[in-house]
Amino acid sequence: MNGFFRGFAGAASSLLLVDYDGTLAPFRVDRFKAAPWAGVRELLSLIQDQKKTRLEVISGRPAHEVMRLLDMKTPPGVWGLHGAERLHPDGRREFEPIAHPTRAHLEAVSARLRSDAFGGLFEEKPNAAVVHWRGAAPRKAREIEKRARELFEPLAQRDGLQLLEFECGLELRAGRDKGGAVKAILDELDANGAAKVPAAYLGDDITDEAAFAAMKGRGLSVLVRRERRKTNADVWLRPPRELRAFLCRWLEAAS
Ligand SMILES: [Mg+2]
Structure with a gap:
């Protein structure tokens, strides 16, 4: 330094x-x-x-x-x-512009999470769907993470979508x-x-x-x-x- x-x-x-x-x-x-x-x-x-x-x-x-x-x-x-x-x-x-198939996938995932975010917090961004579990008890957090992965992983790497892991959350995003x-x-x-x-x-x-x-x-x-x-x-x-x-x-x- x-x-x-x-x-x-x-x-x-x-x-x-x-x-x-x-x-x-x-x-x-x-x-x-x-x-x-x-x-x-x-x-x-x-x-x-x-x-x-x-x-x-x-x-x-x-x-x-x-x-x-x-x-x-x-x-x-x-x-x-x-x-x-x-x-x-x-x-x-x-x-950054988002291509049509990517946008359609994100919209479908967001519609799913709006009704049920597995007990976590759903955040909708213009280029992403996010599930947060900050503040959840460890067992609950693991369950939310597991279900978010099951939803996001089949779509990640397709049509410009990537999975982004961060502390206490998972994001499916473009850009x-x-x-x-x-x-x-x-x-x-x-x-x-x-x-x-x-x-x-x-x-x-x-x-x-x-x-x-x-x-x-x-x-x-x-x-x-x-x-x-x-x-x-x-x-x-x-x-x-x-x-x-x-x-x-x-x-x-x-x-
Ligand atoms: Mg930070």
């Missing part, structure tokens, strides 16, 4: 890529109450005010939810739906993943001649591993999590204290 922050010396700009849930904010069973950890919004705002860092949030949520929960004076770029949606700081919004979003951002930087700027990606979940892999050779990848686990990330921070310390250090290095 010392080497990474030394790289800020003489750099005109930097790139900070962050996941939202579990990384900037603690989990809540009610997802709409997941506000950032104390001090995190303020530190990100100070980083934005320096105008030295491009801040992009890459989340599994629809982008507008992240924008509302973050509630920052200067909005960051937000990639929603794990990267299939992009909400620019100026409000412009882009969606770019977080690794694809990171790659798109890095390609934009390359096109603007800013390939060498210090860059980091912070995330907590299994879905962030694709983003960590996309950062290889390009920047620092950071696992933000209470417990350690097997990961592609370069370093591990325990939130919220070590996350705040990291952001303070960023602020100092970029000043």
Whole structure:
């Protein structure tokens, strides 16, 4: 990490890529109450005010939810739906188009889950059907997962659909993943001649591993999590204290 922050010396700009849930904010069973950890919004705002860092949030949520929960004076770029949606700081919004057979499969699965989500929580996204079991007792969680797999697996790998596993949930989805979003951002930087700027990606979940892999050779990848686990990330921070310390250090290095 010392080497990474030394790289800020003489750099005109930097790139900070962050996941939202579990990384900037603690989990809540009610997802709409997941506000950032104390001090995190303020530190990100100070980083934005320096105008030295491009801040992009890459989340599994629809982008507008992240924008509302973050509630920052200067909005960051937000990639929603794990990267299939992009909400620019100026409000412009882009969606990856979904082909007809894929859409039809998703609609059929969603109709099935709307009436019965196996005791879990069903979330319908424009590009995905999601079953959550956060907060369920272990035995119940295993049962929900088993039944969600039985429903999703025959469709995964067909017509552009993939199965995405995350902590306490399973998603059947189409479109770019977080690794694809990171790659798109890095390609934009390359096109603007800013390939060498210090860059980091912070995330907590299994879905962030694709983003960590996309950062290889390009920047620092950071696992933000209470417990350690097997990961592609370069370093591990325990939130919220070590996350705040990291952001303070960023602020100092970029000043
Ligand atoms: Mg997360």
